[in-house]
Amino acid sequence: MSVTRFTDDTAQIALDKFRAGRIDRRAFLTAMAGLGLAVAARPTTAAAAAGEIVICNWGGAALEAFQKAYGAPFKAATGINVVVDGAGPATGAIRAMVESKNVTWDVTDGGMVDAVVLGKGGFVEPIDYSIVDKSLVGPDMAAEFGICNYTFANVLAYDAKKTGGKVPAGWADFFDLEKFPGKRTMCKWIQGQLESVLLADGVKPEEMYPLDVDRAFKKLEPLLPHIIFWEGGAQSQQLFRDGEVTLGNIWHTRANLLHKENHDFAWTWSQQLLFSSAWSVPKGNPAGKKVFDFINSSLQPEGQVTLLRLMGNGPSNPKALALMNDDDKAVYPLAPQNVATALKIQAAYYADNEAELQNRFLDFISR
Amino acid sequence: MTHFQRWALALTLPAAVLAIALYVFPIVQVLALSFLEPKPGFGNYVSLLGNAAIGRVVRTTIVVSALTTAITLVLSYIVAFAIVHMPRERRRVALFLVMVPFWISVLVRAFSWITILRRNGVLNSALVEAGAIQEPLDLVYNQLGVVIGMVHYMMPFAILLLVANLDDIDRRIIQAARSLGAQPATVFWRVWLPLSLPGLSIATLFTFIFSLGFLVTPALLGAGRVLMIAEYISVQISSTLRWGVATALSTLMLLAVGLLVAIAMRHPAFRAAFGGGHR
Numbered sequence: 001m002s003v004t005r006f007t008d009d010t011a012q013i014a015l016d017k018f019r020a021g022r023i024d025r026r027a028f029l030t031a032m033a034g035l036g037l038a039v040a041a042r043p044t045t046a047a048a049a050a051g052e053i054v055i056c057n058w059g060g061a062a063l064e065a066f067q068k069a070y071g072a073p074f075k076a077a078t079g080i081n082v083v084v085d086g087a088g089p090a091t092g093a094i095r096a097m098v099e100s101k102n103v104t105w106d107v108t109d110g111g112m113v114d115a116v117v118l119g120k121g122g123f124v125e126p127i128d129y130s131i132v133d134k135s136l137v138g139p140d141m142a143a144e145f146g147i148c149n150y151t152f153a154n155v156l157a158y159d160a161k162k163t164g165g166k167v168p169a170g171w172a173d174f175f176d177l178e179k180f181p182g183k184r185t186m187c188k189w190i191q192g193q194l195e196s197v198l199l200a201d202g203v204k205p206e207e208m209y210p211l212d213v214d215r216a217f218k219k220l221e222p223l224l225p226h227i228i229f230w231e232g233g234a235q236s237q238q239l240f241r242d243g244e245v246t247l248g249n250i251w252h253t254r255a256n257l258l259h260k261e262n263h264d265f266a267w268t269w270s271q272q273l274l275f276s277s278a279w280s281v282p283k284g285n286p287a288g289k290k291v292f293d294f295i296n297s298s299l300q301p302e303g304q305v306t307l308l309r310l311m312g313n314g315p316s317n318p319k320a321l322a323l324m325n326d327d328d329k330a331v332y333p334l335a336p337q338n339v340a341t342a343l344k345i346q347a348a349y350y351a352d353n354e355a356e357l358q359n360r361f362l363d364f365i366s367r
Numbered sequence: 368m369t370h371f372q373r374w375a376l377a378l379t380l381p382a383a384v385l386a387i388a389l390y391v392f393p394i395v396q397v398l399a400l401s402f403l404e405p406k407p408g409f410g411n412y413v414s415l416l417g418n419a420a421i422g423r424v425v426r427t428t429i430v431v432s433a434l435t436t437a438i439t440l441v442l443s444y445i446v447a448f449a450i451v452h453m454p455r456e457r458r459r460v461a462l463f464l465v466m467v468p469f470w471i472s473v474l475v476r477a478f479s480w481i482t483i484l485r486r487n488g489v490l491n492s493a494l495v496e497a498g499a500i501q502e503p504l505d506l507v508y509n510q511l512g513v514v515i516g517m518v519h520y521m522m523p524f525a526i527l528l529l530v531a532n533l534d535d536i537d538r539r540i541i542q543a544a545r546s547l548g549a550q551p552a553t554v555f556w557r558v559w560l561p562l563s564l565p566g567l568s569i570a571t572l573f574t575f576i577f578s579l580g581f582l583v584t585p586a587l588l589g590a591g592r593v594l595m596i597a598e599y600i601s602v603q604i605s606s607t608l609r610w611g612v613a614t615a616l617s618t619l620m621l622l623a624v625g626l627l628v629a630i631a632m633r634h635p636a637f638r639a640a641f642g643g644g645h646r
Contacts, residue, residue, distance in 0.1 A: 092605035117608070183486075188591035189606070228508045229591025243487045355607035362602065363420035366427065366594035 052081045053287050053294045057109040059086020060234075062311060066109075069307035070298040077297060080290070089280075091117055098123045098283050106285040107295060112276040113191065115146025116351035125281040131292035136299035137316045138334070143347070146278030149298055150313035153274050153333040153342070154192040157255040157267040162246040170271040170341070171200035174247055175223055182246030185239050188229040188365065190358045192273040192345055194220075196249050199271050205343045213357065217364055229365060240265055253312040256331045269338040275345050276316070308332060398618045404611030411615035421599070421616070428595045431510060431585070432578035435517040439525050439574050440567065442518065447529035448559075465526050473520060477587040480516045481507055484588075508590035516584040521577060525570040532566025533559075565636040572631050576624050596620060 053074070057066055063086045071082030087093070089108035095118075097103050110118070118124040124145050134142040141148035156168050162182055173180055174196065186193055194216040195208060201219045203212070228245060230236040236250040240258050252272065258265035279295050287294075297303075304315035305323045314333045315321075321335065329335040333342070350357075368376075401411050415421055450461050468476065483489045484507035491503035506512060536559070544554045582597040589595075596616065603613035631637045 090605040091608055092610075095608060121608070231586060231591070235587075242485055244485055355609055358602065358607055359420060362591070362594055362599070363423060365591050366589075367423065 051287075052083050053106045053291055054083045054085055054104060055107050055109065056085045056087055056089040056105040058088050062086070062109075065307055065310035065313075068310060069303045070294075073300065073303045074294050074297045078293065080294075082294065089114075091123075094118060094280075094282050095121065095123050101284060103282045103284045103286065105282055106287040106291040107279050107281055109149065109277060110146075110280055111191070112143060112146055112148065112278045112347035113350040113354060115143060115278045115280045116347055117354070118280055119145030120351065123283055125283055125285070127279075127281070127295070128289065128292045131289070132296045133299070136296070136319075138318050140344075141276055141316050143278070146280045147295060147299070148276040148316040149279045149295075150277050150304065150307060150316055151274060151333050152277060152313060153252045153269075153272040154187075154196070154249055155252045155255055155267045155269060155272045156196075157240065157248045157250050157258065157265065159240055159243070159246050159264055160266055161264040162243075167266075168247060168268060168270075170268070171196045172202075174249070175200045175219070177223075177226065180246055183226050183228055183244060184223070185228045185230050185236060185245045185248040185250065187236070187249060188231050188362065190354060190361045191350055192275065193249065193361065194357075195273050195343055195345065196271070199343065208343060209346045209349045210353075211349070211357075213360065220364075224365065227365075252331065252333060256312040269333075270341050272333060272338065272342045273345055274333055274339070274342045276347065277313070397614055398621070399614075400610055401614035401618050404614070411611040412619075415612065415615055415619070424594050424596055424599045427593060428579055431513055431517070431581075431593065431595060432575055434514050435521060435578045436571055436575045438514065439518045439521045440571055443522050443525035443529055443570065444563075444567070446522070447526050447533055450526070450530050451533045462530070465523050468519065468523055473583050474587075476519065477516055477584050480512065480519070480588060484512055484515065507588055508592060510589070510593050512588040513585045513593045516588045517578055517581055520581075520584060521574045524577070525574055528570040528573065529563070529566050532563055532569075536562045565639045568631065568634065568636045572627065572637070576627065579620065579624065 055066055055070070057063070063084050066084045067082065071084065074080060074082055085105065089105065089110050091110065091114050094105075094108060094110075097105070115124065119126070126144050127142070127147050129142070132142075132147060134147075137148050156171065156174060158168055158180075160167075163180055166180070168174065168180060174184060186196075194211050194213065197216040197220050198208060198212065199205070201215060203215075228239060230239060230248075230250070233251055233254045236248060237254045237258055239245045240248065241261075250267075252267065255265070255267035259267070279298070281291055281295075285291055299317050301315060301317045301320035301323055304313075304317055304320045305328065307313045308315055308320070308324070308328055308331065312331045314331075318334075321329075321332075324332065324335075329337070333339065402408065404411070446461075446465070450458055450465075453461060481488070485491070486503040486505075488506075490506065491500075494500045495503060506515070540562070541554060541558060544558050549557070580597050581595060582601060585593045585595045586598050600613045600616055603609040603616075
């Protein structure tokens, strides 16, 4: 009991200091997170006055990387601090925040699909293109409720030790148990999963959408006993490290981390599944319009290349390519040598169908 | 009511008001969503009834919880029985060992089980090296792994409940049985076991109800293959935004648990256990 009371008390002290302006919001949030109270006691009304931009992303190494790639340049240009909160901007979390009128994030790092879903529900502001320069990003990367901050891909990763040095050519090999014996891993979140199955079944990229779900399930069913499903990036990495799987449909950023750790782990860009991540602005964000200046600043190529070097996240600004060396290009999904056989994941399709599909998929794999 | 009792009651009032304001009210608010989202009416409940997928989730949850409960109870009874027969010092050590897992987060425990049970894990490697098996066994990323993880989580609770109960059994009855010529096995089956029924019933109910709500353990040790109600609800809340369905399912689960407790309380063993100490 005394521990709880002490924590409450410490939180109160921090809150008081914050209100009196003696510590900044970042220190406050850090203190709260340390006490496990991040959600319980957040200063909301005071936040806008603090003159900061709060990004919400998925945490981990991305906390520091976002600070370096996006926060530092913005701070240098405007003097405004950027705070990164790694709580994870799940659509449910954003909805809860907006509905309770308790918004503490200025901009969230979700997918383009999330942006469309949240936009439809009225939980995010439209991107203000009078401030944000659309021409900074590549084609199809600027949407009404989200603008692409970086790209990433689901790739076919493999353990070269287990494949005997053989390189899988594409998703058809994922299903070839004779050529590549051993377990596989796929993601239990639906985006980019059925696409790989349908590509393996011979569906042409241009005929991919709407997905032929029945066909995908039929193709996938015999493989199910050989698949372990991952739900977070760290877990997909661990399955390879543990020697549990031979092949995997995982994020290119995780494949890259695996490769850095041990060169037996590699991946092929062949038939990569290409995603756009996107900034969205929750309705009623504390910093108001100022956030769009930040978004614009985050689309500058220099910061984006910094993020690529730190995390592997691919720049959305085509000009970034000119700043890259060969090592950078090797992990950049949109580099010309990598993108040839890529399939673009269609955000509009998922915005309409994801809920239904996700439930069907969970039901299918847990039967 | 005496003056003192009135005072005592008055002292609990602030706690009651807080509990209603901070706990009961928000729960009711959440449950009300099941009738309001996406449009007012019973639509969510109707759609739940005809949904084969949710039927499967419910079945998985019940099967896994029942298995967990059965195994937990048998193992915990053995441990508890041993503990109450230990000398004081050793007993303290044993109880301490039982308590240790309490202080370790459920996440850490799930990952530890993965380390032990995976194909190249501690257990499989040992078995292969000892020549007991040729191929590693599939011990995790399936229902078996989930049940192992859940049993491990539930055992300390069940053991503590059972130790308290077994400790309360009057040893003079055991001595009487022995002095009248009963063999140890007879003493166990006809004296210990019947007298520990209240403890066993409480531990069963507790373990089963607790198991129904497991989230992290099935998600990690089941690796997508074992979908239980709590995870299904969490997916609907945080990613598919079907809050109506999620809250409807939560309401039904709350009702089911309430019903279970109500039925159990009709049994004298439960009333005795909840009455506690009145012998």
